[in-house]
Amino acid sequence: MRFGPVALALALTFTAATAAYAGPDPAKLRAAADSFEAGAKSYKDGKHEEAAAHFEAADAAVPSSKALRFAIRARAEAGQASRAATLAALALDRYPEDAETKKLATETVEKLGPSLHRAEVSCASPCLLAVGTRIVPGEANTRWVVYLDPGTQSLGASFGKIAAPEQSIDATAGGSSEVRFAPKKKSADTTPPAGEGGGMPVGTDTPDDQPEGPPKDDDWRIHPAPFVVGIIATAALGGTTIWSGIDTINNPGADAVREECRGQGEDCELYQEGQSKELRTNALIGATAGVAAVTLVLAIVTDWDGDPDPEKAGKNEPLPLWVDVGSAIGRGDGSQDQRLTLGYRGRF
Incomplete structure (x- = not known):
């Protein structure tokens, strides 16, 4: 009886079961670490604006309260009060429970606030801002x-590839204002009927000025529910496989087999x-690896952003899912085999 491959299989199973839980993007983590290290060096050298x-x-690469605190300090040291205060407002919004950051x-x-103008900005949908030519x-x-x-300051907003008209603000020390942005809409088509003149239609943008429409919906992507099922199935199968491998090694055990089957050969x-039991474990290993591979594919084709169009919201309704891990007596000697039932209901 060979138990060596089982130990290796258990290690492979553990790797497959945990592969579905992807951590942060390694490239972004590396970029964040490099930028932070460069900032620390510049700050130490007294180059505060560069450090900021x-x-x-x-x-930006990996949101971090520590990086944000150092950016606030560096902007303040560089004498850029408005930027430092804006970063502070961002920190208060993002990390309200972090005592050090909040302080x-x-x-x-x-x-710095009393010497600056506070602008409270609202956008019709998530937007990015710029003060003049500097991104907020x-x-x-x-x-x-x-x-x-x-x-006099100009404030602009962008909604993906669509920009909103800039707004001018007469900023005063200690003053405040409220600003609202919405995506720029295309003008109505007022093309004159044929025979009534040529040229560009009155009241419409020129081809170069017309804003680009929103990107096409990724209709081929699917709801996250199948991926969740895959995650749970991979973890459940991985745990079952580990149990099966341990059971294979310990029950009946190599020593017991050698003792009881001496002289009986493979008929023992x-x-x-x-x-x-070894065959059962190998089958579970294959099933776990297969489910993990399918889960990885599901992660690629899943629509993580959701569908912002209310008319299409019903297309991506959450799919009811269930997972049942139990045991059923499947052998005459009273031993139990693990059973896994999983699935989801709905349509794409």
Whole structure:
């Protein structure tokens, strides 16, 4: 009876079962680490503006309260009060429960806020902002707090590839204002009837100025529910396979087989029981690897962003799913074989 391959199989099974739980993008982690290291060096050398840019890049790659705190300090040290206060507002919104971040951000706003103009911005859908030509740090959001230096400032917003018209703000020290952005809509087509003149239609944008429409929906992508089923199935099968491998090794065990089956050859009942369990374990290994592979494919074709179009919302309704891991007596000697039942209901 050969137990050596079982130990190796258990290790392979564990790897397959955990492969579905993908961590953060390694490339982004590396970029964030490199940017943070470069920022720390620049900060130490007294190059605060350069350091702030690196810390902001690190936070953009992998959001981090630590990187954001260093960016706030560096902007303040560089004398860029409006940028430091804007970063502080972002920190308060993103990490309200982080005591260290909250303390620094609150102190920064209290110190710098009175000399700046506070703009509360709302967007019709998640947008990115820019003050003049400088992008405001942060991920796309529907609500922003931006601090501006006194004077006439221009504030713009973008919705993917669609830009909203810029708005001019007369910023004053200690002042505040509310700004609303919505995507720029195409003008109605007022093309004159044939025979009534040529040229560009009145009231419409020129071809170069017409905003691009939103990207086409990825209708071929599927709801996340099948991927969730795959994750649960992979984990359940992995655990069952590990149990089966341990049971194969320990029951009846190599020593017991050698003792009881001496002189009986392969006809020994105990030997055949061990062979049966080894076959069961190998089958579970194959099933686990297969389900893990399918789960990986599902992760690629899943629509993680959801469907923002309310008229299509019903297309991606969550699919009811179930997983049942139990045991059923399948052998005459009273031993039990594990049983796994899983699935999902619905249509794509």
